[in-house]
Amino acid sequence: MPDVQEAHMLGRLLAPEIEAMLEAKQTHEARAALVDLLNPEIADVLVELPPHQRAVAFRLLPRERAAEVFTYIPMEAQEELLKELNTEQLAHLFDEMAPDDRAELFDEMPGEVAAKLLALMKPEERKQTQAILGYPAHSVGRIMTPDYLSIRPEWTVTQALEHLRRHGRDAETFSRIYVVDERGRLLDDIRIRQLLLVEPSSPVRSLMNEQFITLHAQDDREAAVKTMERYDLPALPVVDREGILVGIVTFDDVADVAKAETTEDIQKMGAVQALEEPYINASIMELVKKRGTWLSMLFLGEMLTASAMAHYEHEIAQAVVLSLFIPLIISSGGNSGSQASTLIIRAMAVGEIELRDWWRVLSRELICGAALGLLLGVIGLIRINLWYALGWGHLYGEHYELIAFTIAASLIGVVLWGSIMGSMLPFLLRAAKLDPAVISAPLVATLVDVTGLIIYFSTAAVILRGTLL
Amino acid sequence: MPDVQEAHMLGRLLAPEIEAMLEAKQTHEARAALVDLLNPEIADVLVELPPHQRAVAFRLLPRERAAEVFTYIPMEAQEELLKELNTEQLAHLFDEMAPDDRAELFDEMPGEVAAKLLALMKPEERKQTQAILGYPAHSVGRIMTPDYLSIRPEWTVTQALEHLRRHGRDAETFSRIYVVDERGRLLDDIRIRQLLLVEPSSPVRSLMNEQFITLHAQDDREAAVKTMERYDLPALPVVDREGILVGIVTFDDVADVAKAETTEDIQKMGAVQALEEPYINASIMELVKKRGTWLSMLFLGEMLTASAMAHYEHEIAQAVVLSLFIPLIISSGGNSGSQASTLIIRAMAVGEIELRDWWRVLSRELICGAALGLLLGVIGLIRINLWYALGWGHLYGEHYELIAFTIAASLIGVVLWGSIMGSMLPFLLRAAKLDPAVISAPLVATLVDVTGLIIYFSTAAVILRGTLL
Numbered sequence: 001m002p003d004v005q006e007a008h009m010l011g012r013l014l015a016p017e018i019e020a021m022l023e024a025k026q027t028h029e030a031r032a033a034l035v036d037l038l039n040p041e042i043a044d045v046l047v048e049l050p051p052h053q054r055a056v057a058f059r060l061l062p063r064e065r066a067a068e069v070f071t072y073i074p075m076e077a078q079e080e081l082l083k084e085l086n087t088e089q090l091a092h093l094f095d096e097m098a099p100d101d102r103a104e105l106f107d108e109m110p111g112e113v114a115a116k117l118l119a120l121m122k123p124e125e126r127k128q129t130q131a132i133l134g135y136p137a138h139s140v141g142r143i144m145t146p147d148y149l150s151i152r153p154e155w156t157v158t159q160a161l162e163h164l165r166r167h168g169r170d171a172e173t174f175s176r177i178y179v180v181d182e183r184g185r186l187l188d189d190i191r192i193r194q195l196l197l198v199e200p201s202s203p204v205r206s207l208m209n210e211q212f213i214t215l216h217a218q219d220d221r222e223a224a225v226k227t228m229e230r231y232d233l234p235a236l237p238v239v240d241r242e243g244i245l246v247g248i249v250t251f252d253d254v255a256d257v258a259k260a261e262t263t264e265d266i267q268k269m270g271a272v273q274a275l276e277e278p279y280i281n282a283s284i285m286e287l288v289k290k291r292g293t294w295l296s297m298l299f300l301g302e303m304l305t306a307s308a309m310a311h312y313e314h315e316i317a318q319a320v321v322l323s324l325f326i327p328l329i330i331s332s333g334g335n336s337g338s339q340a341s342t343l344i345i346r347a348m349a350v351g352e353i354e355l356r357d358w359w360r361v362l363s364r365e366l367i368c369g370a371a372l373g374l375l376l377g378v379i380g381l382i383r384i385n386l387w388y389a390l391g392w393g394h395l396y397g398e399h400y401e402l403i404a405f406t407i408a409a410s411l412i413g414v415v416l417w418g419s420i421m422g423s424m425l426p427f428l429l430r431a432a433k434l435d436p437a438v439i440s441a442p443l444v445a446t447l448v449d450v451t452g453l454i455i456y457f458s459t460a461a462v463i464l465r466g467t468l469l
Numbered sequence: 470m471p472d473v474q475e476a477h478m479l480g481r482l483l484a485p486e487i488e489a490m491l492e493a494k495q496t497h498e499a500r501a502a503l504v505d506l507l508n509p510e511i512a513d514v515l516v517e518l519p520p521h522q523r524a525v526a527f528r529l530l531p532r533e534r535a536a537e538v539f540t541y542i543p544m545e546a547q548e549e550l551l552k553e554l555n556t557e558q559l560a561h562l563f564d565e566m567a568p569d570d571r572a573e574l575f576d577e578m579p580g581e582v583a584a585k586l587l588a589l590m591k592p593e594e595r596k597q598t599q600a601i602l603g604y605p606a607h608s609v610g611r612i613m614t615p616d617y618l619s620i621r622p623e624w625t626v627t628q629a630l631e632h633l634r635r636h637g638r639d640a641e642t643f644s645r646i647y648v649v650d651e652r653g654r655l656l657d658d659i660r661i662r663q664l665l666l667v668e669p670s671s672p673v674r675s676l677m678n679e680q681f682i683t684l685h686a687q688d689d690r691e692a693a694v695k696t697m698e699r700y701d702l703p704a705l706p707v708v709d710r711e712g713i714l715v716g717i718v719t720f721d722d723v724a725d726v727a728k729a730e731t732t733e734d735i736q737k738m739g740a741v742q743a744l745e746e747p748y749i750n751a752s753i754m755e756l757v758k759k760r761g762t763w764l765s766m767l768f769l770g771e772m773l774t775a776s777a778m779a780h781y782e783h784e785i786a787q788a789v790v791l792s793l794f795i796p797l798i799i800s801s802g803g804n805s806g807s808q809a810s811t812l813i814i815r816a817m818a819v820g821e822i823e824l825r826d827w828w829r830v831l832s833r834e835l836i837c838g839a840a841l842g843l844l845l846g847v848i849g850l851i852r853i854n855l856w857y858a859l860g861w862g863h864l865y866g867e868h869y870e871l872i873a874f875t876i877a878a879s880l881i882g883v884v885l886w887g888s889i890m891g892s893m894l895p896f897l898l899r900a901a902k903l904d905p906a907v908i909s910a911p912l913v914a915t916l917v918d919v920t921g922l923i924i925y926f927s928t929a930a931v932i933l934r935g936t937l938l
Contacts, residue, residue, distance in 0.1 A: 038680055038682070038700070040699055040700060161665065164662075164665055165665055165666055168662050168665065168666060169662075169666070171662070173644065173703075174643075174644060174660070174661050174662045174665075175642065175643060175644045175661075175703065191643070192643050192644075192661055193633075193637050193638075193640070193643045196630065196633055196634055196637065196643075197634055197637060197638070211507055213507070228724075229724060229728075230509055231507070231509060232721040234642075234644065234703045234720055234721075251703060251720045251721075251724075252701040252703075252720075255697075255698060255720075255724065255727070258724070258727070258728075259698075259727075259819060262731050263815055263819060266735060266738070266811060266815045267811060267812065267815065269735070269738075269739075269811070270738070270807055270808055270810070270811025270812065270815075270910060271804060271807060271808055271811075272808050272811060272812060275812075278816060278819075278821040279812045279813070279815075279816040279821060279822065280816060280821055280822055280826065280829070280830075284833060284836050284837055284840075287833070287837050288837055288840045288841060288844075291805070291808045291837070291841060292840075292841055292844050294804075294808070295801070295804055295805060295808070295841055295844070295845065295884075296844060296845065296848060298800070298801075298804050299797070299801055299804075299845050299848060299849075300848070302796060302797050302800050302801070303797060303852060305796035305797055305800075306793045306794055306796075306797055309792065309793040309795075309796070310793055313789055313790075313793070316785075316789050316792055317786075317789045320782055320785050320786045320789075321782075323778065323785055323792045323795070324775045324778040324779055324782070325775055325778075326778075326792070326795055326796065327771060327774035327775075327778070327795065327796070327799055327918050327922070328768070328771050328772060328774055328775055330796055331767070331771050331774075331803075331911075331914065331915065331918060332764070332767075332768055332771070334800075334911070334914070335740060335763075335764055335767050335768075335911040335914075335915075336760070336764060338739055338740060338909075338910055338911050339739055339740055339741050339760045339763070339764070339911075341739070342735060342736060342738070342739025342740075342741060343736065343739065343741060343744075343748045344748070346732055346735045346736065346739075346748075347747060347748040347749060350728060350732065350747075352747040352748060352749055353748065353749055357749065360749070361749075364753060364756070367753050368753055368756050368757055368760070371753070371757045371761075372757060372760060372761055372764055375757075375761050375764070375765060376764065376765065376768050379765060379768055379769070380768075383772060415764075440807075440910075441739060441807055441909075441910035441911065442800075442803070442804040442807050442808075442910065442914075445800065445803070445804075445911075445914070446800065446804075449796050449800060453796070
C-alpha cells in the first residue's frame with residue numbers, strides 16, 4: 001500500500017499517462033485508470049494535468065466521487081476548475097459536497113462567485129450552507145456539518161437501526177448517534193456498538209446515561225480542538241442556545257483547525273502577523289504588510305539602543321575595545337530570552353502551564369538563567385585568555401584580564417535578565433487577556449538589547465574605572 | 470454541558486467536597502459523587518486531592534472506569550498513585566487499560582518499576598504490551614493498539630455482525646472493520662455502515678473494493694499523522710512486513726503525536742533542543758543542558774562579530790558615531806531573517822512548500838526583502854533628520870546627512886540579506902536531508918550579524934570616505 005510520499009508520487013507518475021489518453025480521446029481508458037485510484041490520489045493526478053485537461057478529466061468521474069475528489073484539490077486549482085465547469089455540472093458538484101467542505105470553499109471565494117454558486121444549489125442544500133455561513137468566522141458553527149444521525153429515546157433498538165439504514169448514507173460518522181427529543185433538543189449520545197450489542201427490542205432510552213459533552217455553535221473553534229483533545233471523541237455535537245442539536249464537528253475538521261491555529265501561533269512567534277493563506281499563495285503585498293508592521297515596530301524599539309549607546313559615547317571613544325563585544329553581549333541576552341519565551345508560550349498553548357504557575361516558572365528561570373550566564377561567561381573568559389596566550393591578544397590591550405572579567409560578568413547579568421524577561425512576558429500578556437504568542441523571539445531580543453547595553457556599560461564602568469575608563 | 474475550562478474548574482470545585490466526605494469516612498457518598506462525573510473530570514478531582522486520599526478515592530471507582538480515569542491523570546500523579554496501590558489492585562488496573570495507553574505508561578517509567586509491573590499482568594496482556602514495546606521509539610508500532618475488529622471475506626454480513634457483537638466490547642473503534650484472510654493478512658477495510666446498509670445474507674466479500682491505506686509498524690509515527698491528515702480516516706490499520714494486520718492507530722493517539730511533534734519543532738525553532746517532557750516537569754539540569762548546548766554554539770558563532778569588529782576598530786575610533794547604530798543595523802537583519810525562516814519552516818512542515826519550490830521562494834523573498842529594507846531605510850532617514858530638526862542632532866555631528874544615508878543603504882542590504890538567508894537555509898537543510906526546524910530565529914540572527922557588520926562598515930567606507938573616514 002502506498003505511503004504518503006508514494007501517493008503524491010503516484011499522482012505525478014500517472015498524470016502524463018492520463019494526459020496521453022485524453023489527447024488520444026481514449027476517455028474510457030482514462031476514466032478506468034482514474035476510478036481505480038483513491039480520491040486523494042485522483043486529486044493529485046488532476047493537479048498535475050494542464051488546466052484545460054483537468055476539467056475534462058474531472059468530468060469523467062462518477063458524480064459522488066467528483067465531489068469528494070474536489071475537496072482534496074488545493075484552493076487555487078479548485079477555483080480554476082469551477083470556471084471550466086458549466087452551470088449544471090457546478091450544481092451537481094455542489095449538491096454532492098459535504099456541507100462543511102462547501103462552506104469552507106465559499107468562505108474563501110470572491111463574493112460574486114459565491115453568490116452565483118449559491119444560486120445553483122437545490123433549495124434545501126442552499127439553506128444548509130447559508131445556515132453554516134451565518135455563524136461568525138472562526139466559530140464552531142463554521143466547521144460543523146449537519147450530516148449527523150439522530151434517534152429518539154422512545155424508539156426500540158430495531159427502529160433505531162432501521163432509521164440508520166434509511167438515513168445513514170450521507171452521515172459523516174456512524175461512531176456516535178445522537179438522541180434528541182421531539183423539539184430536537186440533545187438528550188444523549190450513544191455509540192453504534194451499544195446499539196449492536198444489546199437486545200434489539202430494548203428501548204433506546206435504556207442505553208442512555210445522559211453523560212455527554214457539547215459545543216456551542218457560537219464558541220470559538222479552538223474550543224472544539226481543546227474539547228476533542230480532552231475527551232478523545234471522534235465527533236462532538238453542536239447545540240444552539242436552547243440546547244437544540246444543530247450539527248456535529250468531526251475529528252478531521254478539528255485536526256485542520258488545530259493545524260491552522262498552530263501555524264498562526266508559530267508565525268506570531270516569528271514576529272509575523274498571522275497570514276490568511278499559505279505562504280506560497282500570499283501576495284507579495286500581504287507578506288510585506290504582515291512582516292513590515294512588526295519589523296517597523298521592532299526597528300523603532302531598537303532605536304532606543306542608539307540612544308543608549310549615545311549615552312556611552314564617551315566611554316566608547318576612550319576604550320574602543322568595548323564596542324567590539326557589543327553584538328556578542330546583546331545577542332546572548334536575546335538568545336536566552338528567545339529560548340525562555342518559546343518554551344513558555346508553547347507550554348501555555350498546550351495547557352501545561354497556567355497563569356498561577358508564574359512563580360514556579362520564575363524561580364526555575366532564575367536558576368537556569370544564572371547557570372547559562374555562568375556557562376557563557378566561562379566560555380568568554382577562556383576565549384579571551386586563549387587568544388592572548390596565542391599572541392592575538394594585542395587587540396584587547398594590556399588590560400585584557402579586566403576586559404575578560406567585564407565581559408564574563410556582563411554575560412551573567414544579560415543572560416539572566418533575558419531568561420527572566422523571556423519567561424515572564426508571556427505571563428504578563430496572559431494576565432492582560434492578550435495572546436502570549438505575540439511575544440516573538442525578535443521582540444524579546446529587542447527588549448533585552450537596550451537593557452543589555454546598560455548592563456554591559458555599567459559593569460564596565462565599575463570594573464574598568466581607573467584603568468581604561 | 471461543561472466546556473473545557475468549566476470541566477477543569479469542576480475538578481477544583483468538587484475536590485474539597487470529596488475530600489470532606491473521605492475524611493468523614495462517607496465512602497458511599499464519595500463514590501456516588503465521583504461516578505456521576507465523566508472520566509476526565511474524575512481525573513481532575515483526583516489530581517486536586519492530597520496524595521494519600523487520591524489512592525483511597527481511586528479505589529472507590531468501578532474497575533473498568535478506574536483504568537480509563539487513570540489514563541487522564543498526568544504522568545507524575547500516575548506514578549504516585551501506582552506506589553499507593555497493592556499488587557492485586559495494580560494487576561486489575563493494568564489488565565483493564567488499553568494496550569497503547571499501557572505501553573506509553575511503561576515507556577516513561579523507570580526500568581525496574583516497569584519490569585515489576587509487567588510481571589503482574591495476565592500472560593496474554595503481557596504479551597500484547599511486550600509486542601508493542603518491541604518496536605523502535607517513535608515508531609507506529611508504539612502508538613498502535615491491537616484492539617481492532619477483523620472479519621473474514623467468506624462470512625455473511627449476519628455472521629460478521631454476530632462476531633462484532635461478541636468481540637466488540639473492547640474494540641477501540643467500530644468505524645472501520647478489517648477484512649483479513651486465514652493468515653491474518655489484511656485484505657480490505659469496511660465501514661460499519663456498509664454492514665448495516667446491505668442485505669444481511671450478502672457475503673462480506675461483496676462489500677470489498679480492495680482500496681485501503683495501511684501503515685507499517687516500523688514507520689516513523691509522523692507517517693501516521695501525515696496519512697491520517699491526508700485520508701481523513703478515524704483509524705488506520707498497521708501491518709508488518711508480510712502484510713499481516715498487527716494493530717490499528719486511532720485519531721486520538723495521532724492527534725497527541727501531532728501535538729508532540731509540533732512542540733518539538735517549535736522548541737527547535739526557538740533554539741532549544743527538543744525536551745523529552747513538559748517544560749514544567751523537566752529538571753533544571755535538563756533545561757540547562759538543552760538550552761546551554763545551543764546557547765554556547767550561538768555564542769561561539771557570535772564571537773566572529775568581535776573579530777569582524779576588530780577589523781573595523783580603526784574606523785570606529787575615527788567615527789565613534791558609527792558604533793551607535795551597530796545594534797540597530799544587525800538586529801534588523803536578524804529580525805527579517807527570523808521572519809523568513811519561520812514562514813518557510815512552518816510551510817515546509819505542513820507540506821505547503823517542497824524542495825523544488827526554492828526558486829519561487831527566493832524570487833519572492835528578493836522582492837519582499839528589498840521592499841522591507843527600503844521601508845526601514847526610510848524610517849531611519851526620517852528619524853535622523855527629525856532628531857536633527859529637533860535640535861538633538863549634535864550626536865551625529867555635521868555629517869548627519871551622510872550618516873543617515875549610510876544607515877539607510879546598510880538597512881536595505883542587511884534586511885535583504887536576512888530575508889535571503891532566512892528563507893534559503895531551511896531549503897539547504899532539507900536538501901541535505903536534515904530537519905529544517907533547527908534553523909532557529911537566534912541561529913539566523915547570529916549568521917546574519919557578522920555579514921550585517923561587514924555590509925554596514927563597507928557601506929560606511931564608501932559613503933563616508935573623505936569626510937568622517
